[in-house]
Amino acid sequence: MRSCLALVLLLSACTPAYPGEADGTFDVVGALEENTCGETALPAVDPMIFMVELRSDGTGQAFWRRPSSPVVAGTNLDGSYRFRFTTGIPVYAGDEALGTPGCALIQEESVRVAIDAPAASDAGPGDAAADDSAVDAGENADAGSDASDLDAGASASFSGTDDIQLTVAPGYDCSALVGSAGGPFLALPCGVSYSLSGSPRSPF
Numbered sequence: 239m240r241s242c243l244a245l246v247l248l249l250s251a252c253t254p255a256y257p258g259e260a261d262g263t264f265d266v267v268g269a270l271e272e273n274t275c276g277e278t279a280l281p282a283v284d285p286m287i288f289m290v291e292l293r294s295d296g297t298g299q300a301f302w303r304r305p306s307s308p309v310v311a312g313t314n315l316d317g318s319y320r321f322r323f324t325t326g327i328p329v330y331a332g333d334e335a336l337g338t339p340g341c342a343l344i345q346e347e348s349v350r351v352a353i354d355a356p357a358a359s360d361a362g363p364g365d366a367a368a369d370d371s372a373v374d375a376g377e378n379a380d381a382g383s384d385a386s387d388l389d390a391g392a393s394a395s396f397s398g399t400d401d402i403q404l405t406v407a408p409g410y411d412c413s414a415l416v417g418s419a420g421g422p423f424l425a426l427p428c429g430v431s432y433s434l435s436g437s438p439r440s441p442f
Contacts, residue, residue, distance in 0.1 A: 256303060258295035261314075262353070264436030266290055268400055275404060275428035279415070282430045289442055292319060292351070292396075302349065305442055317353040319398075322346065327404075329412065341412040343426075344405050351398030351434060396436040403429040 268286035292314075293301040300314035302321045312321035325345045332340035405427040406412045415421035 256293060256301065256309060257311075258293035258299070258301050260441065261292045261294055261300075262394065262396075263291045263439050263441045264289065264396060265439045266434055266436045268432035268434050271431045271433055273430045274425060275430060276417070276422065276424035279422040279424070280404070280428075280430060286400075286432055289439065290436070291441065292353075294319075312349075319349075319351045319353075321349040323349075326407065329415065339409065339411045341415065342407040342410045343412065344407050345402060346405070347400065347402045349398065349400050349434075351396045351436065354395045354397060395438060396434075398434040398436075400432040400434055401429060402431070403427060 266286075266288050268288075270282050270284035270286070273280065273282045289305060291303040293303060293309075294314040295301075298313055298315060300312045300319050300321070302310045302312060302319070310321050310323060312319060314320075323346070325347075327343040327345055329341040329343060332338050412426055413419055415423045416426055417424055
């Protein structure tokens, strides 16, 4: 009995716990829309392909989970999800002797996706089978509503945008990075934008 209990505890310890409930898992394709930084400064993959799980806790808070990456918190309002990621990027240090500041950038990524409405049924208004199924669905709506919501999220697709902006961190001078000074950037601040489409897949 002790060995069985130890095995259960070991398995539960190895299974990570994530916040909220899963709303769906998706294969995502991002199509490059614009790169104002320039390909030399910021090579942008096209297409951008990844997997993601959308989660929410029923209070308006949402979670963006990708394999082998930290879970990022955001918001969910009626199936519209918003997430923001901010990262500091040190580029080069300043020269204290000359009194010149170094260069550091701030990368802010804003992801917005919305669950698409499921396709309408092909059955006509006079289809008795369709009417019967609709009645049955209505009769069973109260029983297991959480499960039906999860199934709907898992079977739906989503569409959205991913916008990445690079700005100079306060107190720094990155003018040497701009093309007019011989640098790789077309301009600063600058950004990269993608249009996203997600298709349902099995959980990872």
